[in-house]
Amino acid sequence: ETGCVYRAMVDRAFAEAGLGGPKLAAEVGSIDAIAGLVAAGAGFGIVPRLAVATAIDRGEVAELAWPGPVRSADLVMIWRRRRVQPPALKALLASAGAGFAPVRPADARPRHAVSFPS
Incomplete structure (x- = not known):
């Protein structure tokens, strides 16, 4: 969602790459909803790995390394x-x-x- 630290990271990464903003399939505030949308093929999401480790282990979603410089959040x-x-x-x-x-x-x-x- 707008205001979320992960959303800001995505927006900044897209802007730095000269891509404009990402095309949004949905905006949700629930990590489970994000993982469900990703598993259904709606796109990608950025969430804490710990929150989706089980879904990764089950093969429901794939984990990709963050491209470029490592980002941090307070x-x-x-x-x-x-x-x-x-x-x-x-x-x-x-x-x-x-x-x-x-x-x-x-x-x-x-x-x-x-x-x-x-």
Whole structure:
């Protein structure tokens, strides 16, 4: 869909190749729907490999390497702030904080936001 990081990657790749925009068969926000459309022969989709690994293993869809420079997308983790955090969330946040740099917040962002570079 418009606004999706993967859609932006496709649009940019087509523009950089001088192809204009891709011809869209459909715009969907569900990875399962994208995989189903691809399996039915409607075109191609860009989704996280993990989300379609089973479909790849079953031969329902084919995996192709991204042509050209590797692209990346920022991942943002959000959680409901509470005075007392559940132990699992507390452990996850501690682990994430040890391995990733926190976002330096603008005034509009909560001070506990963490950005995960991909």
